[in-house]
């Protein structure tokens with residue numbers, strides 16, 4: 001596998017809170033040459049939901065992951081099951097797919113949250129759910145007035161009306177901090193991403209999916225009218241293949257993916273449980289999942305067990321000294337926004353890879369020139385809902401039918417390549433510098 005980050009980005013995170021909570025699944029590496037109807041590469045939400053749906057439709061499915069199941073972003077994220085999935089603005093999306101295409105996309109964002117609710121319900125997955133929708137916090141007075149100005153666009157595309165809290169009402173709502181107002185969108189909820197993933201894995205195994213961890217796929221070659229998916233010590237001969245590797249993709253599995261995805265690091269910390277006096281000092285007692293209006297945004301939430309989760313963008317490189325500097329930066333940002341929590345140490349800090357595409361929108365569909373091979377990726381750091389939803393779409397595409405789940409035009413455009421090839425990470429550096437300047 002040819003990957004574009006340093007090795008440190010692809011080793012198990014030593015201190016991920018969700019990993020502490022969920023035991024290692026009992027899966028083994030693939031060591032034989034076997035057959036299946038469908039081989040799925042990647043065992044995050046995209047891969048597992050695809051596999052689960054296919055197995056329930058009676059197909060014989062194998063999931064292969066390079067590491068333990070859920071090794072990637074699906075067990076490292078902030079647990080915001082929320083709207084989103086594209087980084088492109090409404091204006092850019094309108095240019096790509098017109099007014100009705102934008103509306104279809106916004107409705108798909110809502111449908112994606114409902115897809116997760118359906119999966120939780122259907123498979124009895126308990127996820128420590130909290131938060132009624134998501135709350136966006138204005139970091140400047142200008143951001144607050146812009147937020148208000150967006151109301152019409154939100155109502156016409158999402159079809160719901162947001163609610164607002166001005167700066168002087170924040171503390172009474174339990175949203176105390178150096179903020180200038182807040183807007184709540186009434187869709188979405190927070191969950192424990194490790195428990196969500198473990199629930200999907202359990203359901204997939206019960207449905208008969210064969211899941212192999214520690215089995216990196218090295219290449220995918222045509223074999224008669226099927227595909228031979230090669231791992232180190234075994235292979236799968238399958239009529240259909242699904243690539244569900246997102247930010248953990250490599251340039252050569254398959255080669256079509258080369259430079260069509262851009263992994264970006266995001267970092268998260270979780271504190272020890274906060275005390276009642278710390279919560280009162282800060283004035284943050286809300287169970288809402290929240291994020292701020294910065295370009296390089298912070299995301300945060302008070303979890304049901306009293307721990308506080310705080311996340312932001314990660315480093316441009318995965319090297320030990322960059323990780324250490326990043327940890328300090330994360331801490332500084334946290335203490336600046338939440339001075340009342342300054343004495344609460346972080347018990348867990350980790351990073352993971354999210355995935356951007358050059359058009360800044362997700363792709364779910366067939367891989368050109370590889371009949372029977374499909375891919376779903378590029379959720380731009382908002383994949384708890386959208387990756388799950390994409391799994392539902394992929395399961396129908398694999399069976400040769402039009403997806404029942406909403407599959408808007410926006411997600412069907414073949415992703416183009418980023419410039420600079422394997423050096424494309426360099427594109428992030430000026431973007432970060434500009435965003436940091438704008439965020440002040």
Ligand SMILES: Cc1cc2nc3c(=O)[nH]c(=O)nc-3n(C[C@H](O)[C@H](O)[C@H](O)COP(=O)(O)OP(=O)(O)OC[C@H]3O[C@@H](n4cnc5c(N)ncnc54)[C@H](O)[C@@H]3O)c2cc1C
Pocket residue numbers: 001041042043044045046047064065066067069070071072073074075076077078079080081082215216217218244245246247248249250253266267268311351352353354376377379380381382383384385386387
């Ligand atoms: C720190 C962080 C915070 C985030 N917070 C949020 C959030 O709060 N809300 C939200 O909606 N989204 C969030 N996201 C994004 C979200 O987690 C992802 O979009 C989503 O989990 C993607 O799921 P996936 O199944 O497509 O990919 P992943 O979960 O990344 O899974 C890809 C899998 O593919 C495997 N793989 C790769 N190559 C191979 C190969 N050649 N052979 C075999 N296996 C391979 C990897 O080992 C990995 O397990 C966050 C992401 C990160 C990193």
